[in-house]
Amino acid sequence: MARKAEELVRAAESLYLHGPAHQQTDPKGGDVIVPGGMFTYQIIVRSERLYVVQIAYLGF
Template sequence: MSWSWEYAFGAEDAARSAPAPFLSEVERSADELVRAAQSLHVHGRAHDGADPKGGDITVPGGMFRYQIVVRAERVYVVQITYLGF
């Protein structure tokens, strides 16, 4: 398995109605999070500690909340908020 990201919970439903330029910014930032997590947690599947704290990232048009699950080698986008700015 290799690192990737995906929408989780209600974020997938919210992504269906969000504008494409906003979603492309969310996806670009999620890709960066994946690269950072992969370089920090090289042996992700063998990780036996606690997962790092998630966070919020502001992107043009709004923000999103993410959580990293190291043993699953995933970055989950758990909430997106489109504000239109």
């Protein structure tokens, strides 16, 4: 899970170079499926943060 979250952070950094100056609405979050479960995330551009808001362990 940590590797996928790091990939999302790098993608957001390249897409939103000047986060504090961002004037539009924040992008829609999403779900990422990882081995054994999934997690839901939300990007807050102006704060330059990616939040993992839910982790689900599915046991597979």
